[in-house]
Every structure is written in structure tokens, then in C-alpha cells.
Amino acid sequence: MGRLRIGCVGTGFIAGKHLAALATFDDVDVVAVADPVEHRAVAVAAEHDARRYADGLDLMESEDLDAVWFCVPPFAHGPLEEAAVRRALPFFVEKPLAHDYRTAAHIARLVADSDLPTAVGYHWRHLDLVTKARELVADRPPLLLTGSWLDGTPPVPWWVRRGLSGGQLIEQTTHVLDLARLIVGEVIDLRAAHVAAVGTDGEEPVPLASAVSLRFESGAVGSVSSARVLPVRHRVGIQVVGDGYVLELTERAIVDHELNVTTVDGTMSERSGQDPVAAEDRAFLDAVAGRGDDVRSPYADALLTHALACRAERPTDGGI
Ligand SMILES: NC(=O)c1ccc[n+]([C@@H]2O[C@H](COP(=O)([O-])OP(=O)(O)OC[C@H]3O[C@@H](n4cnc5c(N)ncnc54)[C@H](O)[C@@H]3O)[C@@H](O)[C@H]2O)c1
CATH class of the missing domain: 3.30.360.10 (Dihydrodipicolinate Reductase; domain 2)
Incomplete structure (x- = not known):
């Protein structure tokens, strides 16, 4: 695998930390970001020379990615992870997994069936x-x-x-x-x-x-x-x-x-x-690229927390 093509859904506070870390890695291109708040998405897309979407599902539909980061509020989980699993797209997701248990347990079952690399932001x-x-x-x-x-x-x-x-x-x-x-x-x-x-x-x-x-x-x-x-x-x-x-x-x-x-x-x-945000991002990228095995919070373990x-x-x- 050459350079890793990354998308980021959500462009708020914690996305800023992940995007700053990803920008320091010389094998990564952040190619697209998504956020329904237009001015935020515009600013972050410009900063990273990335394409901009209002919707994370559109982003995943339109881009050829190696992995995606979900940096959205708790209520926004579920459809994004389902779409990533459907597309066999490895994902990093910020904690909490969801605002409730049912959503996260459903995603955990899909992840387990797919054997997809995942990581959760328990930094x-x-x-x-x-x-x-x-x-x-x-x-x-x-x-x-x-x-x-x-x-x-x-x-x-x-x-x-x-x-x-x-x-x-x-x-x-x-x-x-x-x-x-x-x-x-x-x-x-x-x-x-x-x-x-x-x-x-x-x-x-x-x-x-x-x-x-x-x-x-x-x-x-x-x-x-x-x-x-x-x-x-x-x-x-x-x-x-x-x-x-x-x-x-x-x-x-x-x-x-x-x-x-x-x-x-x-x-x-x-x-x-x-x-620790840069460290967890690096570990996940290495797992996605098949170069490492140091993801310390895969989805299944994060579900227990x-x-x-x-x-x-x-x-x-x-x-x-
Ligand atoms: N690991 C940590 O220590 C840490 C620190 C801060 C935040 N977080 C977690 O990160 C998540 C986001 O927190 P934040 O502080 O960045 O919040 P934020 O409100 O600053 O940013 C969230 C962004 O997601 C966007 N958004 C909402 N729904 C969306 C959707 N469906 N698709 C795309 N974008 C959507 C919002 O418009 C907003 O710009 C929370 O779950 C929070 O717990 C983790």
C-alpha cells in the first residue's frame, strides 16, 4: 500500500486534533472532509487541501479511501459505521461509540462479521x-x-x-x-x-x-x-x-x-x-497498511467500556 487516502467525517474540536496529527505523517493524504456546518467544513477542507462534503455518507460514496475517521457527536453514530462496514472501509471512531448501547452493539456485530480494522479514541x-x-x-x-x-x-x-x-x-x-x-x-x-x-x-x-x-x-x-x-x-x-x-x-x-x-x-x-491522539492515529494507520498490530482499543473492546x-x-x- 502506498500513500494512505483518508477521509474525516466531522470537523469540530477533536477532528482538529486528529487532522493535525495526520498532517504530520508523510504517508497520509487527507483527501476529503465532511460536516453539515458549512463554514467549518469549508475552512478545514481548505486547510488540508481536501474535498468538502456536507454529508459523511456522500463522502464515503464518492471517494476511494483507505480509511475514514468519524469525529461526530454521540447521536450521529450508526449510519456512518454501517456504511463503512458495507464498503469494507476501515474506520477510526471517537468515543463514545454512540449515545446509547443498542447502536454500538449493532455496529459491533457488523464489525465482528466483517473482520474490519477499527480503532476507538480511548487515547x-x-x-x-x-x-x-x-x-x-x-x-x-x-x-x-x-x-x-x-x-x-x-x-x-x-x-x-x-x-x-x-x-x-x-x-x-x-x-x-x-x-x-x-x-x-x-x-x-x-x-x-x-x-x-x-x-x-x-x-x-x-x-x-x-x-x-x-x-x-x-x-x-x-x-x-x-x-x-x-x-x-x-x-x-x-x-x-x-x-x-x-x-x-x-x-x-x-x-x-x-x-x-x-x-x-x-x-x-x-x-x-x-x-496520545497522534500515537493512536499512527497505530491505526499502521494496522490499516498491514504494517503493525498496536491498536489498543478495537471496537469490540471499546464496547465493553x-x-x-x-x-x-x-x-x-x-x-x-
Ligand atoms: N478522545 C477525547 O479525549 C475526545 C476529546 C473531545 C471530543 N471527543 C469526542 O469526539 C466527538 C466530537 O466531539 P467534538 O468536541 O469534536 O464536538 P464538536 O461539536 O466540536 O464537533 C463535532 C462536529 O461534528 C459535526 N457533525 C454532527 N453530525 C454530523 C454528521 N452526521 N456528519 C458529519 N458531521 C457531523 C458537527 O457539525 C461538528 O462540527 C464526541 O463524541 C466527543 O466525545 C473525544
């Missing part, structure tokens, strides 16, 4: 600090996990509407749940409680705060707190306690992470400016 999995944390706990099993996503309400208009974004646990805290699975192991029991918000426009709003308790297969226990009512991000990350150590992983921004490990020897602190987030968001939803 923490590509951080060197996370690899280091996993090595640290490998022979000292975690006993207790405390996770947090304590933040403000994102300004994008779809976010606060639960029917569009899914809610904070599906949309944001899903990163923390994914990290919990990666570092502590699979979850066998989950309970959740929410502080509801009062809606003003007939739409169900995203709860103001949530508490989730977890029991892991290993016997470890955990809790994850979320809130969306702060003026700025306060804390996003996890704290893990095991026999003789406490480990903290924190994200200040997508390219600003910190690992602190305290043991009897004192505290080790490491801060990283590594770009999404299922936890959906169960936490709507504990009584029998569809999960």
Missing part, C-alpha cells in the same frame, strides 16, 4: 505513563480504585442534552471507566446514582453529578465520581491503591498527563507532553 491507552502504570501494578494487584471527572459543562450545544450526548458518564467519564478496566481489570458489578438537573426546554438534561461504585473480577472495589458544574476542570483521572503503594494518573489536557507513585521509598512524579458507561448512566435500562 489514554497510548500514553507511555499508562504503560508504566500497568507495569507497576502487574505484580502488585490493585485493591481500590477512585476515579474522577470533575469538570465544567462543555460548551458544544449537543452536550447538555442527554438524548444527544448520552450523558456525562457516556460522553466523558467513559475514559475513566476504560482506564479502570485497563489497570484494575474487568468489572463484575456496578451501581450508580445521579443528581438530576432541571430541564428548561423539554429536553432531558445531563445530570449535574453522579456516583458509581464498582466491583472488579479481581476482588478489588472502586468508585467513580463525575460532576459538570465547575467553572474549570478540577480533576480528571484515577487513583489506585495496592499493598504498599498509591498510584495517581491525571489528565489536565489531551497532551498534558501526570503519573505519581507513592511507596515506602517516597513519591515519584512524572509529567508527559506526549500526544461503553456497556459500563451505559449501565452507569441508566441503571434501569434493560436494553444493556
Whole structure:
């Protein structure tokens, strides 16, 4: 395979991060972008010398691509992935997989039947600090996990509407749940409680705060707190306690992470400016080109994290 021909559906915030990373790779051409918001699509298409579409389905229909990135809000998933599978087109999709569980489970079945390369934007999995944390706990099993996503309400208009974004646990805290699975192991029991918000426009709003308790297969226990009512991000990350150590992983921004490990020897602190979005993009491109096997969040695995987030968001939803 020569140069890789890439399309990107959605040209908002996270698409900007992926497109900036893709532009640094010398074997990639971003040939087309799509977004229904015309001025955004026009600007991004011009910046990358790419063709512009209003609709992602048209983009896939019209272009000869090696892979496509889906950087759309949670409510927009389903038809795009179905079309990619139909065309045998490998896709990278931003988390969450969807605003609900049913859509993602349906796509997961199609992906499994197709054997198509996929990757999901759980970018923490590509951080060197996370690899280091996993090595640290490998022979000292975690006993207790405390996770947090304590933040403000994102300004994008779809976010606060639960029917569009899914809610904070599906949309944001899903990163923390994914990290919990990666570092502590699979979850066998989950309970959740929410502080509801009062809606003003007939739409169900995203709860103001949530508490989730977890029991892991290993016997470890955990809790994850979320809130969306702060003026700025306060804390996003996890704290893990095991026999003789406490480990903290924190994200200040997508390219600003910190690992602190305290043991009897004192505290080790490491801060990283590594770009995990570029790392996950590179790993997926290499998989598409048949040159690598380092996709750390394929669709099937991401569905397990999404299922936890959906169960936490709507504990009584029998569809999960
Ligand atoms: N991995 C991360 O840390 C991370 C960070 C930010 C956002 N995200 C995820 O990325 C997704 C998008 O978030 P964002 O912050 O970029 O939002 P955004 O609102 O800035 O951008 C989304 C874009 O998608 C466009 N869009 C909507 N429906 C579409 C459709 N059917 N086809 C094509 N384009 C469509 C919108 O017009 C908008 O321009 C969300 O699911 C979010 O959770 C992930």
C-alpha cells in the first residue's frame, strides 16, 4: 500500500486534533472532509487541501479511501459505521461509540462479521505513563480504585442534552471507566446514582453529578465520581491503591498527563507532553497498511467500556 487516502467525517474540536496529527505523517493524504456546518467544513477542507462534503455518507460514496475517521457527536453514530462496514472501509471512531448501547452493539456485530480494522479514541491507552502504570501494578494487584471527572459543562450545544450526548458518564467519564478496566481489570458489578438537573426546554438534561461504585473480577472495589458544574476542570483521572503503594494518573489536557507513585521509598512524579491522539492515529494507520498490530482499543473492546458507561448512566435500562 502506498500513500494512505483518508477521509474525516466531522470537523469540530477533536477532528482538529486528529487532522493535525495526520498532517504530520508523510504517508497520509487527507483527501476529503465532511460536516453539515458549512463554514467549518469549508475552512478545514481548505486547510488540508481536501474535498468538502456536507454529508459523511456522500463522502464515503464518492471517494476511494483507505480509511475514514468519524469525529461526530454521540447521536450521529450508526449510519456512518454501517456504511463503512458495507464498503469494507476501515474506520477510526471517537468515543463514545454512540449515545446509547443498542447502536454500538449493532455496529459491533457488523464489525465482528466483517473482520474490519477499527480503532476507538480511548487515547489514554497510548500514553507511555499508562504503560508504566500497568507495569507497576502487574505484580502488585490493585485493591481500590477512585476515579474522577470533575469538570465544567462543555460548551458544544449537543452536550447538555442527554438524548444527544448520552450523558456525562457516556460522553466523558467513559475514559475513566476504560482506564479502570485497563489497570484494575474487568468489572463484575456496578451501581450508580445521579443528581438530576432541571430541564428548561423539554429536553432531558445531563445530570449535574453522579456516583458509581464498582466491583472488579479481581476482588478489588472502586468508585467513580463525575460532576459538570465547575467553572474549570478540577480533576480528571484515577487513583489506585495496592499493598504498599498509591498510584495517581491525571489528565489536565489531551497532551498534558501526570503519573505519581507513592511507596515506602517516597513519591515519584512524572509529567508527559506526549500526544496520545497522534500515537493512536499512527497505530491505526499502521494496522490499516498491514504494517503493525498496536491498536489498543478495537471496537469490540471499546464496547465493553461503553456497556459500563451505559449501565452507569441508566441503571434501569434493560436494553444493556
Ligand atoms: N478522545 C477525547 O479525549 C475526545 C476529546 C473531545 C471530543 N471527543 C469526542 O469526539 C466527538 C466530537 O466531539 P467534538 O468536541 O469534536 O464536538 P464538536 O461539536 O466540536 O464537533 C463535532 C462536529 O461534528 C459535526 N457533525 C454532527 N453530525 C454530523 C454528521 N452526521 N456528519 C458529519 N458531521 C457531523 C458537527 O457539525 C461538528 O462540527 C464526541 O463524541 C466527543 O466525545 C473525544
